[in-house]
Amino acid sequence: MEKFKNKKYVLIYICALFFLWPSPCRAFLEIKFGSVVLSPGEVLLWIGGTLGTCLGIFFFLWNRQLKREIASRKRAEKKLIYSENLFRKVFSILPVGLWLADKNGKLIKGNPEAGRIWGKLPLVDVAEFDIFKSRRLGSSVNMAVKDRPLYRTITEGITIAGELLEIDAFDGEKRVVSTFTAPVKDDAGNIQGAIEVNLDLTRIKAMESQLIDSKSRYRALFEHNPIQTIIVDKNARIMMHNFAGKKRHGSLPAVGDVMYKDYAEKHSVDMYNALMACMRKNEQKDFSEIKYKERYLNISIAPFSHGAIITLIDVTDRCRLMEELQQARKMEAIGTLAGGVAHDFNNLLGIILGNMELALDEVPQWSSARENLKEIQTAGLRARDVVHQLLSFSRKCDISKKTVDLRKIVKEAEHLLRASIPTTIEIKTEMPKEICPIKADSTQIQQIIINLSTNGAHAMEAKGTGILTLGLENVVLDSMESQRWGDISLTPGKYVVLRVSDTGHGIDSAIQEKLFDPYFTTKEVGKGSGMGLFVVHGIVKSHDATLQIESQPERGTTIKVFFPATDEMPEQSSSVCAQLPRGEETILVVDDEISLVKIASVILGNLGYQVKGVTSSREALALFQSDPMAIDLVITDMTMPEMNGKMLAKALIEIRPEIPIILCTGIAQEISVEQLKQMGIAHCIEKPLERSELATAVRRVLDEMIHIRQ
Structure with missing residues (x-):
């Protein structure tokens, strides 16, 4: 219009x-x-x-x-309104805190994010934020007004970027902000105000702190992990490693070295190829019991994007324990076998000793053959003790100790050694006329002497000749004297020192530490089990004795054993010619070895008894059942086929409860007195049987039965 x-x-x-x-x-x-x-x-x-x-x-x-x-003015007004609306929108939704200040430094406007950072929403009065407290990050002193970035920007006209501040927010929280300030000038360049931008870094700083803590924990876990760990890059160069390997091996590969490549051992080359293949295929792989410098390692390779993590677990001790376990199982099997062999050998010794005693009865006192027979009898008795030890070893029975004279044991050992050691090696004995007695098992002491002497003889084999010395010495130690024995600890008191010396090649100090370890040997495979000195050590400990080694390369070796002395006198052997107890009762002898039955029958028959001998438990039971009252005493072997001694005794007692029974076994200690009473067995004696022991046991059991009847 x-x-x-x-x-x-x-x-x-x-x-x-x-x-x-x-x-x-x-x-x-x-x-x-x-x-x-x-x-x-x-x-x-x-x-x-x-x-x-x-x-x-x-x-x-x-x-x-x-x-x-x-x-045109209307268009400009619309643009201005749009621009103002856009500014307000951006101002309100920006994820950073914005403050506007006048030329006097007074805050005139702030956005919601600024209010959130400072812990006060909604923003009602911007002026109250002028009193905020802040300080530079890491400082505990609040900044003065003149030092604040906004104030410095207004007064100095400078732009400040990225200054880190810690603020005390109105909600009680402490926050970290990165502050940016810039002056606002008019066309003439005069400062009319300033703008401040606050970037909230609280979460980022917290995450950085957590990351630092996490890295610190990871580093501590990595470095102090008992499992050796090595991290390599794609080229197998070592990036980092922990200290577990240094504790075990005394050294560590250097960072930057190529893993396995720099080692000359064949297995190292194989491991390098395996490592590269694992990274190339991105496959984890495990290797068990890899031998490296006398150690056994379980190695695991786990590839990742930038290389691989290699863990090395030292399983040397476990492998050695497994080897020892296998050896222990072998020894257990040997013990079981030895027990069986010893039982059969016991029967043979019984035949030999029994016939020997019968032969001595027939040989006149003036005959030279009598001395030879006595030597055979002495050797047989020593063999009986050896068999007793074998049975004790196989059945884990305690060894009985008696008061013994070491002079006699050393002389017997010397006699045995002269028959087993090469004649090029001279054997000497150095013993005083009188030696203090000790509490010991004579057979085990002889075993110590023979084992140590055998090792000494082996040490002199390379030279071809040498001197083996067996010595005894009485030693009395007071508190001061006991200190002169150096590396061993001895309490004051009386000791008998057994000394075994050789003029061999000597023992290195490093080997001395392992000398008494089980299965340790310096001999070639098949020439030694490594158990000889271990057994010696066990016997010494069981006798409360102490070992000392004196050795130098090419100067020979001396091993001393300190036995505590005793004031008790050694037991004297009973005279062979002593009168044996006799009787007229009827005795049933049961043993699966016919020779032993015959010997027992002859011995008991010579003592006046009526003897019925059988070689079968079933036969003995049938004989007893036919006329139970005709038998006054039963002597039965423990180990027999079909029905053993215990089973036979039980069957006989069921027929006649008061029948006295003597049980013959390889080791009497394996059956306690309580067990004998429970089985109804009157007495237990060890095989092989001695005539005096058999006669005494038979008479005592029969007399006890007569006493009970009366």
């Missing part, structure tokens, strides 16, 4: 000019050609029309320009 009105005025002007144009034209013609025919009114009208036309054109142009300016 407005446009239409404007156009209407323009038309009026044009029409007025159209109707008035003749007058100006006529006036123009008259002036030009000299004739004036215009009236005053026409002149005024012409002037007025002209002026009106000019004014009309002017107002027309002015009106159009004015409309343009109004339209």
